[in-house]
Amino acid sequence: KQEVTQIPAALSVPEGENLVLNCSFTDSAIYNLQWFRQDPGKGLTSLLLIQSSQREQTSGRLNASLDKSSGRSTLYIAASQPGDSATYLCAVYPGTYKYIFGTGTRLKVLA
Amino acid sequence: EPEVTQTPSHQVTQMGQEVILRCVPISNHLYFYWYRQILGQKVEFLVSFYNNEISEKSEIFDDQFSVERPDGSNFTLKIRSTKLEDSAMYFCASLGAPIPDTDTQYFGPGTRLTVL
Numbered sequence: 001k002q003e004v005t006q007i008p009a010a011l012s013v014p015e016g017e018n019l020v021l022n023c024s025f026t027d028s029a030i031y032n033l034q035w036f037r038q039d040p041g042k043g044l045t046s047l048l049l050i051q052s053s054q055r056e057q058t059s060g061r062l063n064a065s066l067d068k069s070s071g072r073s074t075l076y077i078a079a080s081q082p083g084d085s086a087t088y089l090c091a092v093y094p095g096t097y098k099y100i101f102g103t104g105t106r107l108k109v110l111a
Numbered sequence: 112e113p114e115v116t117q118t119p120s121h122q123v124t125q126m127g128q129e130v131i132l133r134c135v136p137i138s139n140h141l142y143f144y145w146y147r148q149i150l151g152q153k154v155e156f157l158v159s160f161y162n163n164e165i166s167e168k169s170e171i172f173d174d175q176f177s178v179e180r181p182d183g184s185n186f187t188l189k190i191r192s193t194k195l196e197d198s199a200m201y202f203c204a205s206l207g208a209p210i211p212d213t214d215t216q217y218f219g220p221g222t223r224l225t226v227l
Binding site: 032049098 | 142144146152153154155156159166167169200202215216217218219220221223
């Protein structure tokens, strides 16, 4: 059974820091992995999608990497800003009609 | 840019009442999904729907739940007799590619259901 874990559960950093969020999954048989942002009480905003054949994807200050064989993905946020404060969710798609989500990392960027 | 929409954004209901959550998937998408997120917990898959039938459902999706595509645009989730533990954010998603593995699911903004 596929399990997705995100570490750390919560993170507080000063503005301007570069940071890394981690996602691990137990079964490497996935088709893609997606990172989402969720603001409190709000919906899911897709940040980056990495197909299984890709190693990384970049969007602005965000870079996501995927190492399928080791069951890991990282989301790198450069020069963090207070507006980046949110919960970041990792979700894997094992090709069984559904995404499997991690519990998220709650990020707070202090001004 | 096309997007998935959901109504209402917040629904408050009494325990035992029926609720219908509505979703308008992206036009010409073929696969439809419902997920839910209880406050403070993971987003969990409920059901997937393709070609007017359920493709897969989780153990959460019991007889109290049903899904329907009543017309060419809407996709609904019905909870027949709501319980307190049904309080959650419900997300609709749709996917367009004929082969699900080559595309991504697009998520709606969610409906917050509060059962009193």
